[in-house]
Amino acid sequence: MRRSRLARARELQAAVAALERSHGPDDPHTLRTRIALAEACREAYEYEDPYQQEWDDAGTAELAAAVAGLARTLGPEHPETLVHRRTLAVWRSAPFDDASAAELARIAEAQERVAGPAHPDTLETWDHVLFRARGPGRAALQERIRRGWRQVIADRARDLGPDAPQTSAARRRLAALCRDAGRDEEARTLRAEVVAASARVAAGRVRSLGPAHPDAVAARMAHARHVRWHGDADGAVRLLRQIAADQHRLRGPDDPGTLNTLIEVVSWTYRPDARDAGLLLERAYPVPGVTRAALAGLRYALLCAYVEAGREDDALALFARYPLAGDDDHLDEAEPPTPPVSGAGPAGR
Structure with a gap:
C-alpha cells in the first residue's frame, strides 16, 4: 500500500468527522466528503494486499451511510441518490449474484422513470444487471441496452455534433456491447466511426492551430489512441512518430x-x-x-x-x-495499513 493513499483516507476521515460536528451528518458537504472517503478506502490497497477486505468493508460502510443520507435529503429516486445506490449495489455484489442483479434492476427501473430509458446512467445500470444476468432473458436485455445506446448516439450527434467527444464515447460503449454480444461487424463499424471522427477533429485542430500546438497535439494523440484501440498498433505508432517529428521541427x-x-x-x-x-x-x-x-x-x-x-x-x-x-511511497512491514474505523453508524453496516 502507498503512504499517499493511506494519508488521503485518514485526511478524509478527519474531514468527515469535522463536518459532522460543524454541519451535521446530512449536510451536502458532509455527504460528498463521505463519498470521497468511501472511494479512497476502496482505492487504498493494491493487488493481494492482506488488508483488502477490511478496506473494502470500510468503504462500503461509508458509502451506505452516504446513500442513506442522500435518500433522506434528496429522496430515494433523486438521480444522485440512484447513481450512488448503483455503486453500493455493485460493491456489495459478486458475478452471477441474483440478489444484487435484482437490486440493480430496481435501480435501473427507477432511473428509467426519472431520466428515461435512453439516459447513460440508466444504461450503465442495465449493463451491470447484464453482467450478472443468466438465462433466456439475457439476449433481450442486451438488445434493450443496444437500442438505448443507439438513441444516445443519435441524440448527441444531433445536439453536440457527430464528432463530439461525448458522441464518440457513446459509440465506444456501444462497440464494446456489440463485441460482447457477438455482433462483430457492427462493433467494427462503430470503431471505424470513432477513428474517422477523431481524425476529422485532429485535422481541424491542425488547420486552425498548427501541427505542434498543444491542443492540436492532444487531438492528434487522441486519434492515435483510437487507431490503436481499433487494432492497428503499427499505424498508431506511425501517427505518434509524425507528431514527434512535427514537434521536433517546430518546437x-x-x-x-x-x-x-x-x-x-x-x-x-x-x-x-x-x-x-x-x-x-x-x-x-x-x-x-x-x-x-x-x-x-x-x-x-x-x-x-x-x-x-x-x-x-x-x-x-x-x-x-x-x-x-x-518511489518510496510504499509502506514497509512496520507500518500496518489498518483501515479507518467507520463512523458511519448503523446505517453503514
Missing part, C-alpha cells in the same frame, strides 16, 4: 512536449530497443515539463528490456540513477 528536440511524445512512442512499441530507450531516458529525465508518468513508463520499459537481455544489474541501477517522486 525543438528538447521541448518537453517533444520528449513526452517520443516516450509514448517507446511505450507503444513492442520490445523497444534498450539503447534507444536508455538514451531517451537520459535526455528526458532532467527536463522540466516531462511528466512523472512518462518518465516512470519509460523507466519501466527500459527495466523490462534489461531483464529480458539478462542485464539484471543495469535494471536494478535504474532506480538509483533515475529516482522519481513516489
Whole structure:
C-alpha cells in the first residue's frame, strides 16, 4: 500500500468527522466528503494486499451511510441518490449474484422513470444487471441496452455534433456491447466511426492551430489512441512518430512536449530497443515539463528490456540513477495499513 493513499483516507476521515460536528451528518458537504472517503478506502490497497477486505468493508460502510443520507435529503429516486445506490449495489455484489442483479434492476427501473430509458446512467445500470444476468432473458436485455445506446448516439450527434467527444464515447460503449454480444461487424463499424471522427477533429485542430500546438497535439494523440484501440498498433505508432517529428521541427528536440511524445512512442512499441530507450531516458529525465508518468513508463520499459537481455544489474541501477517522486511511497512491514474505523453508524453496516 502507498503512504499517499493511506494519508488521503485518514485526511478524509478527519474531514468527515469535522463536518459532522460543524454541519451535521446530512449536510451536502458532509455527504460528498463521505463519498470521497468511501472511494479512497476502496482505492487504498493494491493487488493481494492482506488488508483488502477490511478496506473494502470500510468503504462500503461509508458509502451506505452516504446513500442513506442522500435518500433522506434528496429522496430515494433523486438521480444522485440512484447513481450512488448503483455503486453500493455493485460493491456489495459478486458475478452471477441474483440478489444484487435484482437490486440493480430496481435501480435501473427507477432511473428509467426519472431520466428515461435512453439516459447513460440508466444504461450503465442495465449493463451491470447484464453482467450478472443468466438465462433466456439475457439476449433481450442486451438488445434493450443496444437500442438505448443507439438513441444516445443519435441524440448527441444531433445536439453536440457527430464528432463530439461525448458522441464518440457513446459509440465506444456501444462497440464494446456489440463485441460482447457477438455482433462483430457492427462493433467494427462503430470503431471505424470513432477513428474517422477523431481524425476529422485532429485535422481541424491542425488547420486552425498548427501541427505542434498543444491542443492540436492532444487531438492528434487522441486519434492515435483510437487507431490503436481499433487494432492497428503499427499505424498508431506511425501517427505518434509524425507528431514527434512535427514537434521536433517546430518546437525543438528538447521541448518537453517533444520528449513526452517520443516516450509514448517507446511505450507503444513492442520490445523497444534498450539503447534507444536508455538514451531517451537520459535526455528526458532532467527536463522540466516531462511528466512523472512518462518518465516512470519509460523507466519501466527500459527495466523490462534489461531483464529480458539478462542485464539484471543495469535494471536494478535504474532506480538509483533515475529516482522519481513516489518511489518510496510504499509502506514497509512496520507500518500496518489498518483501515479507518467507520463512523458511519448503523446505517453503514
